[in-house]
Amino acid sequence: MKEKTYIDDVDRNLYDFRYEEKDSDFYKVDKGLTPEIVRQISKEKNDPEWMLDLRLKSLEVYNKLPVPDWGPSLDGLDLDNIVTYVKPKTALTAKWSEVPNEIKETFEKLGIPQAERESLAGVGAQYDSEVVYHNMREEVSNLGVVYTDLESALHGEYADLIKEKFMKLLPPEDHKFMALHGAVWSGGSFVYVPKGVKVEIPLQSYFRLNAPGAGQFEHTLIIVEEGADLHFIEGCSAPKYNIANLHAGCVELYVGKNARLRYSTIENWSKNMYNLNSKRALVEDGGKMEWVSGSFGSHTGYLYPMTILKGDNSKCEFTGITFAGKGQNLDTGLKIVHSGKNTTSAVNTKSISKSGGIGTMRSSVVVNPGAEGAESTVDCATLMLDDYSRSDTIPVMDIRTQSADVGHEAKIGRISDDAIFYLMSRGISEEDARAMIVSGFADNVSKELPLEYAIEMNNLIRLEMVGSIG
């Protein structure tokens, strides 16, 4: 009789550590969402007046919009019990030594300062609702690159530019949780890469949500000017609590003419997290947007980075993997809109479902009228590791231009017995053979990441695959 391989859930000890914190270490607003709380957050952050107006308008929109009825259930998310703003009692610093010990140790365990020393041009670290550390190498700064927390930038040289771009790509009306974000956003990064500047090594922001029952609503705004080049990496984690946490961040990316932006994410939120993050990029003539996305954590995820290929000859590449394990319902995917002439998009996604996890790959490719010569290829592959998990593929193609060329392929299946047999006949155990095949299945993402992050991602997969045969 054929034996089944049992594959364990991920060992999350690396991310689940936490220090016992006292309420006196933090400033918090009350649970729930009211105009008073929104005003309180705005005052605490010393918002300009237009920002307070946007927050209050967003709250109105939030109260009008319905909860999405097409995705995973959000019944476990009670916004009346979410604390939308938690501020550690520390000031933003560019010196690692000035970060409070507990926070510093948290990030050190996650390897953030080490990564900065070895392989990053700059690092931002957010703890709960506030950025606590931001630093960038001097030589990158000398090129005119700006990488700072968004609140500081709102009062600096780029204040007008931020006002022009902030929540214009992703307006509060986009969906309920974008409206929530508009009302209570806090933290995040502002990156500006001037015309023609190529940042050779990546910048990274790391988001840590430590407070139980809290929400994190950071806003990332990146502007890559004409001919410039940037790789930005985003990492996220949180310890697990018994009550729901919420992440509703917003990422707005502007890619100038002939510029290139690569945005990489390794998401490993804890499994009590509702990750309702939104990301959108606008690409001008000849620009290129590259997404590399690994989704491993969260209890429930809604994540569909969107790319608008506005400019002629603009391009988008999307490479992603989603690993849905026990208790997880991860609804991930992408949206691409072709508007300019001769635009191209290439999508390669992998999805793995195991231990009762639900993985959904949801996508849309829209070719607007006038987007002559648009080309798009979408390739989705899904691996089912048992028969009590679920995996759905829900793509939509909406094509309105005769000269478009759109191709879509998707496959679903299991690990081939022949492949297992082949590896076992060469002395590899069945467990190792399966782990090897799953790692190979995910290599579309790992080979796109910088080496250190590819190793981290492969370690995550390896941990997922540790198990017993029986």
Place this chain on the structure above:
Amino acid sequence: MEIFKELKVNPLPVPTWHWLKVNDADIKVLDEGVISANESVIRSDKLRTGTSFAEDEYRSLESGMGREFSEYGYKVSANTVSLSSDDPKQPEEAIINLSYEGGRSYFNSYRIEAKDNCELTVIMRYNKACDSDPSSEFKAGTDTRVFVGKNAKVTLVQVEEAENAEIYNNIASYIEDGGSFEVIQLVLCGKKMYNGIATDLMGKKSRHTINTGYVGLPDSKLDFNYVARHNGVECTTDMNINGVLHKKSEKCLRATVDFITGARGAKGAEKEDVLLLDDNVINKTVPLILCTEEDVEGEHGATIGKLSDEVLFYLNTRGIDKDLAYKLLASGRILTVARMIENEEIRNDLISKIDAE
């Protein structure tokens, strides 16, 4: 005064973003005064016919156009024509010619059954009455319930040839062990067409194939919803849809392969090729794979848009210019499906019509 009723039809089994407007389609149908179309049924004497239909049997099947349309059909349908093949030694064929006149709303229901080891082919043709004004419009609904016994085979051929028609074509089917349900659909005319097929592959090694060819004429709207639910061990589905869209025509194809726990060894494939002939067309393709079973193989593929440069170059080198190449390949897609019809007379009639156009 005519009373209309608004229905949501062709529901996607799992909804997606509302802004894409693909989760279902809206139709407006006449709630009273619906009549049966004039129909002629050509069949052999051995084929059993009747008019009965049990309500519980009707409601036990989920149809392609969805619950709201099924309830509507059950209410307005005057009677159900039943065709049943029960002689394993004698493959049967029935030809149903539906004839419509302008300015009316019609509804006809059918129950088709091939009992264990039997074989039945039913050909349905939707046409306007010869003496009817070609420019007059009408609405016509059909509801077809198909039951395929063990090791039996049903082939259902449907050809939509009526101009200025708004057609609603609702199908539900149930296949037992080793049974096979093959559907061939040709959509050659029509102003609006809503077409739904839902099939429950309940039996071990049951099989389901759909071959569709459609032409979206100027200003036409075509809306398809194909759902294959794999329950039986080693059951298989193969959907092939070929289409051509002309000026301002709009098409939405939802094609779902659903693998349900226990359907070990099941396979499902769906493929659509759409040739766009003008800039003002709207093509929506929604190929779903839903899966709760590990031991399956599912795949879908879609190619949408212009002819490939390689094909054009090949034809150019043989003296065929771009316009003629598009015409040839557009008609070729429909002819491929028409040639699958086994009835020689009907096949040749359709091929000559397609060639002429």
